[in-house]
Every structure is written in C-alpha cells, then in structure tokens.
Amino acid sequence: MVVASVDNLADERSKAQFDVGAMKIVWAGSKHVFDVTDRMARIVASDPEFRKDNRTTLGRKELFKNTLRKMAHVVKRANELRLTEEEASKLRFFVDEPGYLDLHWGMFVPAIKGQGTEEQQEKWLPLASRMEIIGCYAQTELGHGSNVQGLETTATFDPKTDEFIIHSPSLTSYKWWPGGLGKVSTHVVVYARLVSGGQEHGIYGFIVQLRSLDDHTPLPGIIIGDIGTKFGSGAYNTMDNGFVCFNRVRIPRNHMLMRFCQVTREGNVCLSDVPKQMVYGTMVYVRQTIVSDASWALSRAVCIAVRYSAIRRQFGSQDRGIETQVLDYKTQQSRLFPLLASAYAFRFVGEWLKWLYADVTERLQANDFSTLPEAHACTAGLKSLTTSVTADAIEECRKLCGGHGYLCSSGLPELFAVYVPACTYEGDNVVLLLQVARFLVKTVSRLAAGKKPVGTTTYMGNAEHLMQCKSSASSPEDWLKPSVVLEAFEARAFRLAVACARDISKFSTPEAGFAELSIDLVEAAIAHCEVIVVSRFIEKVQQDIPGDGVKEQLQILCFIYALHLIHKHSGEFLSTGCITPEQATLANEQLRTLYGQVRPNAVSLVDAFNYTDHYLGSALGRYDGNVYATLYAQALRDPLNDTVVPDGYEEFIRPVLKQTMRLSRL
Numbered sequence: 001m002v003v004a005s006v007d008n009l010a011d012e013r014s015k016a017q018f019d020v021g022a023m024k025i026v027w028a029g030s031k032h033v034f035d036v037t038d039r040m041a042r043i044v045a046s047d048p049e050f051r052k053d054n055r056t057t058l059g060r061k062e063l064f065k066n067t068l069r070k071m072a073h074v075v076k077r078a079n080e081l082r083l084t085e086e087e088a089s090k091l092r093f094f095v096d097e098p099g100y101l102d103l104h105w106g107m108f109v110p111a112i113k114g115q116g117t118e119e120q121q122e123k124w125l126p127l128a129s130r131m132e133i134i135g136c137y138a139q140t141e142l143g144h145g146s147n148v149q150g151l152e153t154t155a156t157f158d159p160k161t162d163e164f165i166i167h168s169p170s171l172t173s174y175k176w177w178p179g180g181l182g183k184v185s186t187h188v189v190v191y192a193r194l195v196s197g198g199q200e201h202g203i204y205g206f207i208v209q210l211r212s213l214d215d216h217t218p219l220p221g222i223i224i225g226d227i228g229t230k231f232g233s234g235a236y237n238t239m240d241n242g243f244v245c246f247n248r249v250r251i252p253r254n255h256m257l258m259r260f261c262q263v264t265r266e267g268n269v270c271l272s273d274v275p276k277q278m279v280y281g282t283m284v285y286v287r288q289t290i291v292s293d294a295s296w297a298l299s300r301a302v303c304i305a306v307r308y309s310a311i312r313r314q315f316g317s318q319d320r321g322i323e324t325q326v327l328d329y330k331t332q333q334s335r336l337f338p339l340l341a342s343a344y345a346f347r348f349v350g351e352w353l354k355w356l357y358a359d360v361t362e363r364l365q366a367n368d369f370s371t372l373p374e375a376h377a378c379t380a381g382l383k384s385l386t387t388s389v390t391a392d393a394i395e396e397c398r399k400l401c402g403g404h405g406y407l408c409s410s411g412l413p414e415l416f417a418v419y420v421p422a423c424t425y426e427g428d429n430v431v432l433l434l435q436v437a438r439f440l441v442k443t444v445s446r447l448a449a450g451k452k453p454v455g456t457t458t459y460m461g462n463a464e465h466l467m468q469c470k471s472s473a474s475s476p477e478d479w480l481k482p483s484v485v486l487e488a489f490e491a492r493a494f495r496l497a498v499a500c501a502r503d504i505s506k507f508s509t510p511e512a513g514f515a516e517l518s519i520d521l522v523e524a525a526i527a528h529c530e531v532i533v534v535s536r537f538i539e540k541v542q543q544d545i546p547g548d549g550v551k552e553q554l555q556i557l558c559f560i561y562a563l564h565l566i567h568k569h570s571g572e573f574l575s576t577g578c579i580t581p582e583q584a585t586l587a588n589e590q591l592r593t594l595y596g597q598v599r600p601n602a603v604s605l606v607d608a609f610n611y612t613d614h615y616l617g618s619a620l621g622r623y624d625g626n627v628y629a630t631l632y633a634q635a636l637r638d639p640l641n642d643t644v645v646p647d648g649y650e651e652f653i654r655p656v657l658k659q660t661m662r663l664s665r666l
C-alpha cells in the first residue's frame, strides 16, 4: 500500500506555470510591504513567547492571562526593535489572537483623532500613543447595537459644575460587548445621548476614565466586568469583551469629543456645519480595515485546504496502488477554487477600498462631503459581502478537509470561531446591506431626475442599455471577455435596483415599501457589491503585472471569481433576463475549463500568500506537507493523553465494568 508522502507538495510546486516570487509581491501589494510583512511574520514565528498551539486547551483565565502576556510582549518588542507603526501593526497581526491592543489602536485612538478637537487630540493622543492610558470603544448596549440612534446611555450637562453626568438609566442601557472593556481598559470613548438644557441633541462620544491608574480598581459609580465566555475554544475568548454601568459618573465638559458639536460653558449646543453622520466615522474606518483583513482569513483557510487536498488521497486506484489526490476531483475543485479566487478578489478590492477611504478622508478635511454617502455604502457593503463569504468559506474549507478538518489541530475550527463574529461586529451584515440598498434606491431615483451617477454607481448612467441589453456570449470562450462579464453583472445589479425602486413606489410610504421589500433590497445590494469586486479584479488584471505567468494566473482566477458568481446567482441572472439558460451553461463549461487550468498551479497560488507555519497554525496546511506525522504528534500532546489510564477510571469506569461483570454472571 503506497501512502501519501510529503513529496506531494514538492511535486505540486514543480508544476507551477508562473513566478511564485513575483506573485508574492502582487499579493503583498509592493516589494516594501512584502519585506515588512515577511520580516514581522518571521519574528513572531521564531519567538517562543508567541507560541499558540496550546490555546484551545487552556481554560478562560489562563487563556486571558496568556494573551495579556503576549500583548505586553508585543509592546516590548515593538519598543526594543524601534518598529515603525506599519511594522508594529504587522507584528501584532501575526501574533494572531484578539486582544485589547486592537481596540486601543484600532478604535479608541481613531475615535479621538476623528472626533476630537485639535486641543483634545493634543491632550489625549500622546497619552494613548505612549500607552499611559489604555482605551476602548463603547457604543453597543445590552438592549441596542444596530440601532445607534436608540442608545439609552445619557450624558447630561450640568452647568453648575461644568460637567457631564454619564448615566445608565436601565439594565438595557448597560454598555455590553466592547472589547478590552471587561478587565483591561483604563479609559473608554462612550457613546451617549447628549442632554443639555433639558433637551436631547443626539449621540456623541465622551471620554470616561474607568479604572484607577494606581491600582486598576473601578472608579466610583462604575460597575464593570467581562460579559462571559464566547463561542469556540480559544478563539475570541482571549478578549475581555465587557459590560459597564455608569451611575451618574461626572466628567469634565471638555471630555466630550467636540469636533462636530460643541457644548459651551453655559450649556449651549453648537453644531458645526458638517453631516451628523461624521460621528459614525470610526465605524467607517474600521469597516474598511475589516475588508482588507477578510482576504487574510480567507486565504489562510484556503491555503490549509489546498495543501491538504494535494496530500490527501482517496479512491481511484486498482490493486491497492496509489490513490487519487482529492484535489483532482472536480467537485473538490468546484468548491475550493472559487474560494481561492475570492481570496485574490478580496485582496484587490481591499487595496482599492483603502484608496477610497484615503480619498474621502482628504476630501472631508477640505470640507467636501460629497463622496461620504458613497464611502459609507462601499465600506458597509464590502464589509458585509467579504465577511459573510469568508466566514462561510472557512467552514467550507473545514468540510473540504474531511474528518481531520474537525480537529482543532487543523486550525480551522478556531479560525472559524474567531472570524465569524466579523459578520456581526462593526454592523450586522444584513443591516449594512440595507444601508447599501438605501443608497442604491436613492441613486436610481436621482437618475430618474436626470442626475448623473458617479463613483461606483457610474455604470448606472448607462441606464437604457443596461435595462435592455442581452448578453452576446455564444461560446464558452466569450465568457473570457471582460466586457461580456461586466455587462452581465452591471445589468443584473441595475435591473434588481430599478425593480426595488419601482416596487417601493407602489406602497403608501417609502418606509413601508422599504420594510416590505427588504429581502429584495438585500439581494440588490449584494449584486451591486459584486459589481464592485468584479470590476476591481478586472481592472487589476488589465494592468501591467511583472513576473512570468503571473498575469495569466490572475486572469484565470478573475474569471473563476466572476463565473462562479454567475453560477451561484443564476436565478437572478436568468430572471432579470441578463443571460439565457444556454449562456449559463456556456459559462459553466468555461468554469470547468478554468478549474483545470488552476489545478497545476493551486499549491503555488497558496504559497504566494507567504504564510509561515506559525501563522497558519495547522497540521494540515504545513508547508512541508508532513500532515500525518504532525497530526499524530499533536494527538499525543493532547492533555487527555497525559496519562494512559484516564483520570476518573477508578470512580467511573471500574464500577461500570464491575457492574457489567455482575450482570453477565447472572
């Protein structure tokens, strides 16, 4: 009997039809980013303090303390090595477990930068940058998360003392979920209803000190703790998501973040001349980072599943000879290669979104708010699309690895458990898609009023054509024409959006129509987001891309991405009349051909992610392919194998056996 050997991966690598080194640079974004990423990944992988293979076996307290140690080590190494911000955040990234540093640097600091006045930034940012204080972001409450305007916590101005009184009026108003709040943070940006002169003025951020800087005990009026163990072993349980109740806690007036709204000494509320949604700016920033990060989580799962599928052999042999690599099965390819293509697609759309975010930020600084609605729709929609696909894909990769995928040592259960809340935090994915839909319906009605759409909705300007066009695809090869693919995607998205707008107008009020048609609206929003991803991918592969065969591989992946979506949503493409059933069949035929073209390159395409074995954290995804020996070694290290005869034998196994013996003698 021939068993799978580690040589499988070497064989696979020898088949690559492209320059893997050049693809690594394309994946990273530039040579500079590649170098930084590679160096930081190696520093983490070689440091025993960052060991993570025991995480799923630790109890909550041990796990949390372990994370505190690692976060402190990140700060220490960043200082010792004099890392730049870019390097430090990569180093932290490869440590690969949620911790309070993320909320401090990822939300607390951006909230102050985005919503604080210059004076406030001068006061708080140096303290935060030196980590003399540790902060978090407390918006969500026990009773309200998605509906920010429904928050109950109040910040009432007291003109007698020149202070705000932060108060939680009910159990449902307790802040609930903020990461870093439960046990670590000394400070928080709390979102609360501003009340002055007996009137409410909307939701704003307030900096509140939570704990003593001397002994870390909660300050008077503050009841605070961790909200409890979360889904999965290890996973997000490294984070102290917390609750806090404020019992009339007083803070100085200048602790309100006052960039967009000022409260004077007398209690007058002065709104600056900017859209009130600017208060939501930190969420827009984080949503954009979540889109960039989706491709990392997705590519990691795909890397594990592709390598293991090349190692794993089942069936297909006569006379107990060598069996077939499961990667050779078309069904395996049809489940796996679209995910590989999606990883590349999300990488490129993430880079583009970073650009869009930088652009809108620059405009906002110059008081140009014109692109804010589009930036909100893009960040919300792409956050929703990429995280939903990634979470589902991680679970699919687990199944693609058969039984071994269910072992923690595959790395996939924990990756799923740690990733899946991304579908909820920073905005529930359905709630965010409804925001996109609202934007689309508005765009369609503006179109009817003769206004030209811009940005990612520019394609809708071609309204007449998009409503009438019929796809010209008459052979499988036609589905390799960017114009044919794009036209189908744009027509489907536009027709769905127009149908929603038309149907809404039949209801007594737009609100009633929007509520009743929300299922269709979500589908229209997804279709629009897919236009963005497909068109960015097409744009990317039309650029000059250095490296032998690199562009060709990316073109193959681009068409797999697009055509698998046509297959997945064939109902919509057909019912909107964008393509015919025959054309759908041709697209499928082309897809099958493309799978065959990816097959010899699959392992090298995941090697291009350049992941260390430490980061992958998977016996199945190891670079050297030594899967079975690693699975066995890790099984032997399980705490249950510490003793040959288990704890509990005397108490619970022996009596049962004795009882059985007695029964058999009867």
Ligand SMILES: CCCCCCCCCCCCCCCCCCC/C=C/C(=O)SCCNC(=O)CCNC(=O)[C@H](O)C(C)(C)COP(=O)(O)OP(=O)(O)OC[C@H]1O[C@@H](n2cnc3c(N)ncnc32)[C@H](O)[C@@H]1OP(=O)(O)O
Binding pocket: 074, 075, 078, 079, 088, 089, 092, 101, 102, 103, 105, 106, 107, 137, 139, 140, 145, 146, 147, 148, 149, 179, 277, 278, 280, 281, 283, 284, 286, 289, 372, 373, 376, 424, 425, 426, 427, 428, 431, 435, 438, 439, 442
């Ligand atoms: C030395 C060591 C160094 C180490 C370095 C380490 C570095 C580490 C860095 C790590 C960085 C990583 C950071 C990532 C960490 C991620 C962890 C996750 C933590 C999670 C946090 C959270 O979840 S925070 C809470 C998030 N909450 C939400 O997202 C709530 C969702 N709800 C909403 O956003 C809103 O309520 C709403 C949008 C759904 C509805 O709002 P509202 O009721 O006001 O609006 P309407 O629907 O009526 O719309 C009105 C109008 O406003 C427009 N609009 C809405 N939102 C926005 C917006 N954000 N921007 C612009 N415009 C907006 C909307 O479209 C409407 O417009 P109209 O024109 O009127 O139609």
Ligand SMILES: Cc1cc2nc3c(=O)[nH]c(=O)nc-3n(C[C@H](O)[C@H](O)[C@H](O)COP(=O)(O)OP(=O)(O)OC[C@H]3O[C@@H](n4cnc5c(N)ncnc54)[C@H](O)[C@@H]3O)c2cc1C
Binding pocket: 103, 137, 138, 139, 140, 143, 144, 145, 146, 147, 176, 177, 178, 179, 236, 241, 421, 424, 425, 426, 427, 428, 429, 430, 431, 434
């Ligand atoms: C791991 C994790 C970390 C978090 N970290 C933070 C943090 O640091 N700071 C912070 O402030 N918050 C944090 N949160 C909270 C998070 O932002 C909220 O959970 C999120 O915004 C969703 O809100 P919700 O829980 O109220 O969900 P809900 O809105 O109650 O959603 C429940 C269901 O209702 C549906 N629904 C809700 N509204 C609508 C609607 N209008 N139309 C159709 N369907 C609807 C949703 O789709 C969902 O299916 C975190 C959450 C998690 C899971």
